[in-house]
Amino acid sequence: MANGTPSASLVIGVLGGMGPRATVDFYSKLIAATPAECEQDHLRVHIDSNPQIPDRSEALAGRGESPGTVLAAMAAGLERAGADFLVMPCNTAHAFEPEIRAAVNVPFVSMIEEACASCDHLFPNSPRFGLLATRGCIEAGLYQKAFARLGRTPVVLTPADQERLMALLYRVKLGDLSSATRNAMRTFGEMLIDAGADAVIAACTEVPLVLSDGDLTRPVLDATTHLARRCVRYALRFEPLPAASISRT
Amino acid sequence: MANGTPSASLVIGVLGGMGPRATVDFYSKLIAATPAECEQDHLRVHIDSNPQIPDRSEALAGRGESPGTVLAAMAAGLERAGADFLVMPCNTAHAFEPEIRAAVNVPFVSMIEEACASCDHLFPNSPRFGLLATRGCIEAGLYQKAFARLGRTPVVLTPADQERLMALLYRVKLGDLSSATRNAMRTFGEMLIDAGADAVIAACTEVPLVLSDGDLTRPVLDATTHLARRCVRYALRFEPLPAASISRT
Structure with missing residues (x-):
């Protein structure tokens, strides 16, 4: 775990900001889905909320800068910060999933x-x-x-x-x-x-x-709700991360 | 700015998770306080939401581990991730502000x-x-x-x-x-x-x-609302960061 925090649970890295309210919604649903009897039972989450990522739909229509490079850099930053696996509460941005996976060694949950x-x-x-x-x-x-x-x-x-x-x-x-x-x-x-x-x-x-x-x-x-619930199960090791989430072998 | 994102606005680092819903509340208020005509006008925020930080009140009563070391490590991590200044939406944790300030070169807004x-x-x-x-x-x-x-x-x-x-x-x-x-x-x-x-x-x-x-x-x-509003003003450079926020000189 990052920063020496002893914990059996995995740290989640969130590629966020697309848009910022959707990131808040995802994190709220993650908290709500976490079984907790005290504050310390909740999961550690690193969120890079970057609303300045270029518009995904515009890029896919060939009308704007690709967000792939920024997303890849954000993913690498979250891995450096200590994330054990990554998620991205923006469906459209998953068109750039290959660039994200190529930038990190930790799993990416689609x-x-x-x-x-x-x-x-x-x-x-x-x-x-x-x-x-x-x-x-x-x-x-x-x-x-x-x-x-x-x-x-x-x-x-x-x-x-x-x-x-x-x-x-x-x-x-x-x-x-x-x-x-x-x-x-x-x-x-x-x-x-x-x-x-x-x-x-x-x-x-x-x-x-x-x-x-x-x-x-x-x-x-x-x-969003289903991603949050699945992340809780993975982070608490109730089930293994999906094989398809592994970025590099 | 971190990860090569060109931007005139400052990146905010949030020491969060105390508790996690309070972090959501702070970030929601930050978004609501930001003048934005499109998604890309919103501010970039790095959030380290770490609910596993030891209980602040218990530590201050001499009954538990101090959260100072973990908070200092989180602050350093947020600085490395690219935060231009730090905030912490937990009032009690400000008792450990000196340890946080000692760990970073970026301002800490109280x-x-x-x-x-x-x-x-x-x-x-x-x-x-x-x-x-x-x-x-x-x-x-x-x-x-x-x-x-x-x-x-x-x-x-x-x-x-x-x-x-x-x-x-x-x-x-x-x-x-x-x-x-x-x-x-x-x-x-x-x-x-x-x-x-x-x-x-x-x-x-x-x-x-x-x-x-x-x-x-x-x-x-x-x-929380007042901290969020002030952070927006600092991040958009509507006013300079308070002199007292500078950690090291």
């Missing part, structure tokens, strides 16, 4: 893989999952590829509705958590259900800031 | 000093400030010494009530944000007002999780 594994576990008989995600996440096919491996089908918005969702996500990023924004997010969720989704994945970390399970006529699976 | 400066600024005609704080914070005289320099008088609970407040604070640390807890915190605040306080300081970072300005018959000053 939010996409964990969310899809949770879908598989919780909804074994639901073949179609709706994606409330950024344009970049959809275009990079992050969830679609993971679902294909599980024999599931993704449901996405039409390009025009996807652009409208994108504008809404940028409003949430700036702290607009109003009822108008919540209603608009609910409408996008129902569009996916109307298009055949059996459940909807909050597959952008801004989504659960304004949409919860119970808000739609079908279940909502929050990728 | 929560106690910032809260007292805000009291002085906001309530120029209020001579008596009630302290909702931990036993350790009271016994170390952290606020009392700062108020003495400003010619103000602290109001504290009786030792028996202070012990009851301490038990309540440990419940908040574990996530009990119930209405019973909120009512109990309000009762302690009113006790200070009955004892002559013109305003009450939420001088433990667990307090604002269950008590807000407007909840008492006199104003509540939240030390």
